[in-house]
Amino acid sequence: MNPYLRLLARPFQYYFPYSFKHSKEFYQWLDFVNTSQWDTPEAIAAYQWTQVKKMLDHCYANVPYYSALFKRLNAHPDDFRSLADYEQFPLLTRQHVREHYQDMIATNIDPAVINTYNTGGSTGIPLKIFGIKSDNTIEQAFIANQWARVNFKPKDRVILLRGDVVPDGKLWQYRPSSNSWIFSSYHLSPVFIADMVKKINKIKPKYLHVYPSSLWVFANLMKEQDLHFNFKLTAVLCGSEKLFDFQRDFVESYYGTKCYSWLGLGEQTILAGECEHSKNLHAFPQYSYNELIDQDERIIRKPHISGEIVGTTLHKYVFPLMRYKSGDLASYAEGPCKCGRNFPLLEDVQGRIQNMIVGSDNRLFPLTAVFFGQHLEAFNKVHKIQLEQSKAGIVSIKIVKGNNFDQQDEAKFKMQLLTSTDHKIDFSIHYCDDIERTNQGKHKFLIQHLDVESFKFNQED
Numbered sequence: 001m002n003p004y005l006r007l008l009a010r011p012f013q014y015y016f017p018y019s020f021k022h023s024k025e026f027y028q029w030l031d032f033v034n035t036s037q038w039d040t041p042e043a044i045a046a047y048q049w050t051q052v053k054k055m056l057d058h059c060y061a062n063v064p065y066y067s068a069l070f071k072r073l074n075a076h077p078d079d080f081r082s083l084a085d086y087e088q089f090p091l092l093t094r095q096h097v098r099e100h101y102q103d104m105i106a107t108n109i110d111p112a113v114i115n116t117y118n119t120g121g122s123t124g125i126p127l128k129i130f131g132i133k134s135d136n137t138i139e140q141a142f143i144a145n146q147w148a149r150v151n152f153k154p155k156d157r158v159i160l161l162r163g164d165v166v167p168d169g170k171l172w173q174y175r176p177s178s179n180s181w182i183f184s185s186y187h188l189s190p191v192f193i194a195d196m197v198k199k200i201n202k203i204k205p206k207y208l209h210v211y212p213s214s215l216w217v218f219a220n221l222m223k224e225q226d227l228h229f230n231f232k233l234t235a236v237l238c239g240s241e242k243l244f245d246f247q248r249d250f251v252e253s254y255y256g257t258k259c260y261s262w263l264g265l266g267e268q269t270i271l272a273g274e275c276e277h278s279k280n281l282h283a284f285p286q287y288s289y290n291e292l293i294d295q296d297e298r299i300i301r302k303p304h305i306s307g308e309i310v311g312t313t314l315h316k317y318v319f320p321l322m323r324y325k326s327g328d329l330a331s332y333a334e335g336p337c338k339c340g341r342n343f344p345l346l347e348d349v350q351g352r353i354q355n356m357i358v359g360s361d362n363r364l365f366p367l368t369a370v371f372f373g374q375h376l377e378a379f380n381k382v383h384k385i386q387l388e389q390s391k392a393g394i395v396s397i398k399i400v401k402g403n404n405f406d407q408q409d410e411a412k413f414k415m416q417l418l419t420s421t422d423h424k425i426d427f428s429i430h431y432c433d434d435i436e437r438t439n440q441g442k443h444k445f446l447i448q449h450l451d452v453e454s455f456k457f458n459q460e461d
């Protein structure tokens with residue numbers, strides 16, 4: 001074949017720097033976020049109340065679910081005169097959304113521009129969510145502000161390891177729209193790892209944008225074959241899942257770079273990320289109005305008390321979620337942060353309530369504490385690991401062994417687990433050749449068949 005023709009047959013963007021283009025709307029929002037991130041607490045509270053009130057008026061006038069709710073409460077949006085009043089507004093559960101989603105779509109927005117999404121179901125059942133293009137543009141602007149904290153610029157080259165399916169069973173694919181390379185999360189095995197690393201060493205990306213669980217598997221495979229990157233990563237962007245300390249420690253030391261983690265939900269009721277100075281998650285107050293509530297639905301205002309994250313969307317008019325209980329647990333950190341942002345700070349985000357295992361005494365143990373809060377040496381010697389629970393007090397663990405995992409490791413591992421669960425869980429270990437991923441391509445640590453929300457999560461009360 002004529003080499004020139006071969007050249008033409010390659011994708012255009014392969015040879016020419018791709019000019020990444022965002023919409024005018026994106027840059028307007030980015031300007032807004034960049035400026036308002038330094039607002040005073042008073043300015044923030046005033047902005048939040050203005051947006052919440054706008055949303056209440058909109059819901060009353062245009063969203064059948066909320067019109068009916070106001071009627072049932074014999075209330076009117078004007079009855080709410082402050083954020084303190086708004087604390088009386090009824091909470092919204094996932095169950096409500098699941099049952100009433102059709103009535104929660106605003107009737108004053110053209111159905112032709114409305115898209116449907118499924119959020120990853122923390123309880124195993126996905127939730128249907130609706131949105132318009134602007135909702136994503138707004139979210140992208142907020143995320144761009146977060147990533148700028150680790151110097152990210154929209155044109156920077158990125159490797160994605162986020163459960164995307166690469167067509168034709170290939171290991172990677174270039175995505176010109178974002179100057180990124182998608183790598184398959186479905187080929188993370190000793191057979192393919194060397195080829196993937198070789199390719200990444202040619203691409204020399206500045207960032208990896210990953211599901212932490214997938215990257216953890218990836219990095220372990222690299223380590224086992226003594227593979228290394230021949231370039232310096234600026235940072236690893238860790239989204240969509242909790243980044244556990246053991247994952248961060250390993251990735252940061254193996255790649256010699258920083259992990260940047262944030263919490264975002266498909267429901268768009270919170271977006272919270274680390275800053276330049278702290279691992280506490282800074283929840284954007286211009287994005288959503290957030291509260292933490294305890295089991296009796298009392299509002300938590302003090303630091304270090306674990307509660308459920310409640311969020312109100314401030315911009316999403318097509319499918320407004322008002323005081324939505326996300327099922328994620330977190331506690332406030334002490335502020336203010338030295339970065340100067342007057343944002344609510346979250347520490348110890350435990351992720352979804354469903355990410356807990358249940359003891360024989362019906363006590364809940366967060367995976368964070370049992371598995372990831374301590375340094376289990378066995379983790380460095382396994383390829384993959386997955387827990388499954390169908391009965392309180394019993395957890396079965398599937399393990400894909402690495403080269404050096406032996407009997408002693410198993411015994412030590414079991415003992416550590418028993419100790420950290422107060423001997424209230426019987427762990428059985430099964431070895432296998434591979435573990436299936438979820439249909440979103442994640443390496444799920446826990447398959448929880450129990451309805452954890454019906455158990456108590458905070459035993460101190």
Ligand SMILES: [Zn+2]
Binds near residue numbers: 275282
């Ligand atoms: Zn900060």
